[in-house]
Amino acid sequence: MLLETPENPRPPNTNSGRIETPDSVQLRYGYWRTARPPSKGTVIILQGRAEFIEKYFETAGELREKGFDVLTFDWRGQGGSSRLLRDHYRGYVDDFDQYVMDLETIFEQIALPDCRPPFYILAHSTGSLAALMAAPRMGNRVRRMLLGSPFAGFNTAPISPGMVKFMSTTLTMVGLGEIYMAGGKNLMVKRMFAGNRLTSDQRRFERNAAYARAYPELTIGGATAAWVSAAARAIDRLWDPDFLGSIAIPTLLVGAGRDAVVSNQAIELLGRRLRAGRCVMISGAKHELLQEADIYREQLMAAFDAFVPGSAEQAAE
Numbered sequence: 001m002l003l004e005t006p007e008n009p010r011p012p013n014t015n016s017g018r019i020e021t022p023d024s025v026q027l028r029y030g031y032w033r034t035a036r037p038p039s040k041g042t043v044i045i046l047q048g049r050a051e052f053i054e055k056y057f058e059t060a061g062e063l064r065e066k067g068f069d070v071l072t073f074d075w076r077g078q079g080g081s082s083r084l085l086r087d088h089y090r091g092y093v094d095d096f097d098q099y100v101m102d103l104e105t106i107f108e109q110i111a112l113p114d115c116r117p118p119f120y121i122l123a124h125s126t127g128s129l130a131a132l133m134a135a136p137r138m139g140n141r142v143r144r145m146l147l148g149s150p151f152a153g154f155n156t157a158p159i160s161p162g163m164v165k166f167m168s169t170t171l172t173m174v175g176l177g178e179i180y181m182a183g184g185k186n187l188m189v190k191r192m193f194a195g196n197r198l199t200s201d202q203r204r205f206e207r208n209a210a211y212a213r214a215y216p217e218l219t220i221g222g223a224t225a226a227w228v229s230a231a232a233r234a235i236d237r238l239w240d241p242d243f244l245g246s247i248a249i250p251t252l253l254v255g256a257g258r259d260a261v262v263s264n265q266a267i268e269l270l271g272r273r274l275r276a277g278r279c280v281m282i283s284g285a286k287h288e289l290l291q292e293a294d295i296y297r298e299q300l301m302a303a304f305d306a307f308v309p310g311s312a313e314q315a316a317e
Helices: 053-065 097-114 126-138 161-173 202-214 225-238 241-245 264-273 294-307
Strands: 015-020 026-032 042-046 069-073 119-124 142-148 251-256 277-282
Touching: 015 097, 026 053, 026 097, 042 053, 042 097, 042 126, 053 069, 053 202, 069 097, 097 126, 119 126, 126 142, 126 225, 126 251, 142 294, 161 225, 225 241, 251 264, 251 294, 264 277, 277 294
Parallel strands: 042 069, 042 119, 119 142, 142 251, 251 277
Antiparallel strands: 015 026, 026 069
């Protein structure tokens, strides 16, 4: 079931439910058909770490008005999907290949049988890294990917990314993978708009924070050592030349100029290294581009409109 608040109602004609992965994890999903048929295809929204479907009601509604069907889901360990630890607030995953399994399960059980092609991916942060991890297997399924604030490298100053990787890997190896690397329980409740690193839009910030108060079961806290270690391994794999060379899906990377969460230097370099990729930066924007102020968010959606074709003829160009 998808939840709503007075400030954030569900888009009309919502289809939602749960499916099970091969390793017995329950994934919660939501699906909407376009408000302006005929459908141009299905956009699959891939969330960032600690997010949940309800944060993307606005985006789903906007895409439906553009003529797209929309499918999204909660990654394992967050939102309304299965939590992986006894303490449900700990952000945890063993390996990013488990996120790839989540995406493949969504394709096999929901997208391919029930959704209308062609398929496009619109992702944020961790969801962007998961999309890149899955891309070599998705070349015959996904037509194009727009990856917002892609997690292609850590932004951990003053601590170096190498030290973060060493610390998280060491803690995991000695059996302390479940401890928080940063933050703590239910950060959304504690976070204040002033000084936040995610968005400059107070209305959207407060709209999302209202869920932490009304539905704390949707939220998680800080990342565990195991999650950070898994992310570091995924990033190392991403930068392997053979792996990069295996990604053939046309990909647009969109970075946030004032991103304090992921590395913009890594995003720009990735745009140059991907065989079918390019990169643009939205000057002045913070990390959560789809939750940002209109002046920044509209630039992201304009990039989507320019990059994601609405017809087979455009796709062939």
